[in-house]
Amino acid sequence: MITFSEKQLKIPKMTRPVYLVTGGMSKFGRAIPEKRTEELCIDALTEAAELIDHTPAQLKKYIHTCYYGHFADHFGDQLLGEAVIHDRLGLDPLGNIGIKTGGATGGSTLWEAYKTVASGYSDCTLAMGWERMDEVPTDEGNHLISCAADKDWETPLGHMYTGYYAVMAQKYWKVFGKEEASFRKAMAEIAVKNRGYGRMNPHAHGGKKITVEDVLNSPTVAHPLRALDCCLMSVGAACGILADEKTAYEMTDNPLKIDIGAGSHTLRVADRRKMEIPLLPNETKEQYADLGDRFPGGDRYPGFTGFLAARMASYYAYNMTGIHDPTEDLDLVELHDAFTISDIQTYEDIGIRPYGEGRTYVESGDCFRTNPHTGEPGKLPANLSGGLIGNMHAVGATGIMQVVEVAHHLWNRWGEMHGNEEKWKRFGRERPADWKDLQVKGAKRGLAISHAGVGSHVTCTILQHPDHILERRD
Amino acid sequence: MSCGKEHGKVRTEKGRYKLDGKFHHSEPNTPIFNENGKLMGVTNPRDMTYVHSYGGEAIFFESLGKGKIMASRCDNPNCESRGSVFMPFRIHCPDCLMKSTVMDITEKAKTTAKVHTFMITARTGAFNPLPKPVKFVNVEFDGVVTILMGYLAVGEPKMDMRVVPIFNTKSPTYTILDLFWVPEGTPEASLPEGYTFD
Numbered sequence: 001m002i003t004f005s006e007k008q009l010k011i012p013k014m015t016r017p018v019y020l021v022t023g024g025m026s027k028f029g030r031a032i033p034e035k036r037t038e039e040l041c042i043d044a045l046t047e048a049a050e051l052i053d054h055t056p057a058q059l060k061k062y063i064h065t066c067y068y069g070h071f072a073d074h075f076g077d078q079l080l081g082e083a084v085i086h087d088r089l090g091l092d093p094l095g096n097i098g099i100k101t102g103g104a105t106g107g108s109t110l111w112e113a114y115k116t117v118a119s120g121y122s123d124c125t126l127a128m129g130w131e132r133m134d135e136v137p138t139d140e141g142n143h144l145i146s147c148a149a150d151k152d153w154e155t156p157l158g159h160m161y162t163g164y165y166a167v168m169a170q171k172y173w174k175v176f177g178k179e180e181a182s183f184r185k186a187m188a189e190i191a192v193k194n195r196g197y198g199r200m201n202p203h204a205h206g207g208k209k210i211t212v213e214d215v216l217n218s219p220t221v222a223h224p225l226r227a228l229d230c231c232l233m234s235v236g237a238a239c240g241i242l243a244d245e246k247t248a249y250e251m252t253d254n255p256l257k258i259d260i261g262a263g264s265h266t267l268r269v270a271d272r273r274k275m276e277i278p279l280l281p282n283e284t285k286e287q288y289a290d291l292g293d294r295f296p297g298g299d300r301y302p303g304f305t306g307f308l309a310a311r312m313a314s315y316y317a318y319n320m321t322g323i324h325d326p327t328e329d330l331d332l333v334e335l336h337d338a339f340t341i342s343d344i345q346t347y348e349d350i351g352i353r354p355y356g357e358g359r360t361y362v363e364s365g366d367c368f369r370t371n372p373h374t375g376e377p378g379k380l381p382a383n384l385s386g387g388l389i390g391n392m393h394a395v396g397a398t399g400i401m402q403v404v405e406v407a408h409h410l411w412n413r414w415g416e417m418h419g420n421e422e423k424w425k426r427f428g429r430e431r432p433a434d435w436k437d438l439q440v441k442g443a444k445r446g447l448a449i450s451h452a453g454v455g456s457h458v459t460c461t462i463l464q465h466p467d468h469i470l471e472r473r474d
Numbered sequence: 475m476s477c478g479k480e481h482g483k484v485r486t487e488k489g490r491y492k493l494d495g496k497f498h499h500s501e502p503n504t505p506i507f508n509e510n511g512k513l514m515g516v517t518n519p520r521d522m523t524y525v526h527s528y529g530g531e532a533i534f535f536e537s538l539g540k541g542k543i544m545a546s547r548c549d550n551p552n553c554e555s556r557g558s559v560f561m562p563f564r565i566h567c568p569d570c571l572m573k574s575t576v577m578d579i580t581e582k583a584k585t586t587a588k589v590h591t592f593m594i595t596a597r598t599g600a601f602n603p604l605p606k607p608v609k610f611v612n613v614e615f616d617g618v619v620t621i622l623m624g625y626l627a628v629g630e631p632k633m634d635m636r637v638v639p640i641f642n643t644k645s646p647t648y649t650i651l652d653l654f655w656v657p658e659g660t661p662e663a664s665l666p667e668g669y670t671f672d
């Protein structure tokens with residue numbers, strides 16, 4: 001589709017508001033041979049219950065419908081794995097369903113759970129996501145991931161998803177990055193930042209103290225991407241509990257308003273057709289009139305440089321919630337940093353920066369918790385969890401982890417959930433001597449982007465503290 | 475087959491698949507112990523064969539071995555995308571969903587194909603048959619609204635570089651691997667074994 005009807009651009013209007021009541025996460029690791037997937041899911045649900053001073057049994061009494069996200073049945077070699085988890089969580093005979101949208105599976109799982117509460121079907125839903133990526137050798141894992149590309153037109157070419165993705169990185173690097181060393185450095189700074197934040201997260205398995213030079217000297221995966229520009233491959237689970245207003249306040253004093261928009265684009269990048277840029281509330285058509293002059297090749301939108309699905313997801317979500325300018329209206333974000341360069345592309349797709357200027361979000365220092373240029377708090381800190389690069393990418397859990405992480409800030413409980421010495425020990429990890437509380441002071445609103453592969457599915461989740469809810473735009 | 479095992483053959487007859495031979499090979503599982511000899515799990519080896527229909531795309535994959543690239547075009551006079559030419563081939567127009575017209579774009583590919591973007595990777599997944607490093611090229615054609623992903627068999631990719639298709643006409647696999655790309659002006663002698671310009 002290259003044009004939209006009015007009906008397609010309708011801003012979703014939910015029948016009733018929906019709240020995130022609580023959420024939890026397991027430990028994340030490259031491999032967790034000592035635990036079955038169901039044990040990780042039980043860990044996540046138990047953490048969610050304890051966060052609101054419930055036992056798991058008490059929490060379960062509220063749950064009416066369950067949504068389960070895991071990307072690849074192949075990885076766990078278990079079709080209908082959702083039914084296994086549902087039984088092990090002791091939630092039979094409640095209705096449940098599996099959700100699969102590749103890398104966006106976590107976000108999509110929340111999206112479904114959200115609509116179920118908004119519609120009135122359920123007063124409380126469970127969204128649980130996981131991935132088990134340690135039960136096949138890495139090259140076979142890469143083959144399985146490549147099966148999420150078109151099996152006739154793409155998979156036979158290398159059986160390597162990175163290849164289908166990196167062509168976009170290459171194009172963006174040329175057109176908008178202009179192959180500049182300074183742009184390459186901005187990419188590296190994201191890798192340094194996210195691995196650094198990952199060090200403060202006991203759940204994370206990608207935390208590492210590194211420098212820009214380390215990134216620039218790490219092995220080339222696919223030019224311009226180097227090993228340290230790429231996300232992790234992980235095992236783990238995360239969950240969120242959603243409820244209507246009445247039920248939410250029965251369960252906790254501090255529910256957060258949650259809204260989610262979703263978009264999609266062709267599974268094969270090859271099928272993208274040129275179109276006009278759909279505008280976000282903080283943009284005008286005029287500002288892009290000379291995009292192709294400023295960035296030769298940049299006028300073929302979305303081409304191989306933009307993620308239309310992210311643009312559409314944020315279009316719906318911003319208009320649903322009244323966000324005009326994400327940098328002004330939000331206090332922190334968790335983005336899908338599968339690769340440093342796709343992170344930069346996403347800044348533009350979701351309007352943190354205009355198309356062509358994504359790098360300035362890093363260069364200005366706005367994306368850091370503490371702006372390295374000023375020593376003041378960054379304007380809109382990104383991926384304080386460590387993100388996919390520094391925390392984890394257990395695909396089905398990722399989008400839910402991001403939302404739980406944002407929520408910890410809005411609940412003002414980030415330090416408690418990440419600094420607890422006992423938790424570090426339980427996960428078999430040592431809390432660094434220079435551990436730092438990354439809590440964003442006074443955080444009221446946050447966003448999480450869950451993104452699939454080359455941009456086939458994207459969700460945009462907005463969390464708002466109930467005392468600071470913006471007015472929706474119509 | 476790479477594992478040296480005999481794999482079955484399939485044909486269709488009266489609209490049904492007819493399978494002949496062995497389609498999977500069983501291997502026993504093995505236990506996984508930790509360093510203290512405690513059981514952690516088991517391996518589950520598996521070797522199986524899928525049977526896959528090309529349906530309306532068969533014409534594309536069949537034509538590659540004959541040195542032809544078949545694209546599709548929407549000819550529905552009432553469609554907003556009327557006249558749009560698609561490569562990858564689409565059986566139905568993505569806008570009006572009418573059956574597309576099959577068209578031969580081999581000459582257009584030979585005379586106008588150029589590299590939109592590319593990437594080179596030394597890392598591939600299991601079962602990859604291509605020599606490493608793998609050089610992906612995304613190829614654009616004049617008058618085609620989409621951009622085809624392919625494999626550059628000779629030389630180094632560059633954006634806007636003119637490329638021409640080569641075809642596995644000697645022993646076609648009937649997959650996308652029957653179509654590779656080489657820089658314009660590549661001599662026939664440099665082509666991979668089995669591949670020809672026509």
Ligand SMILES: [Zn+2]
Binds near residue numbers: 553568569571
């Ligand atoms: Zn049509």
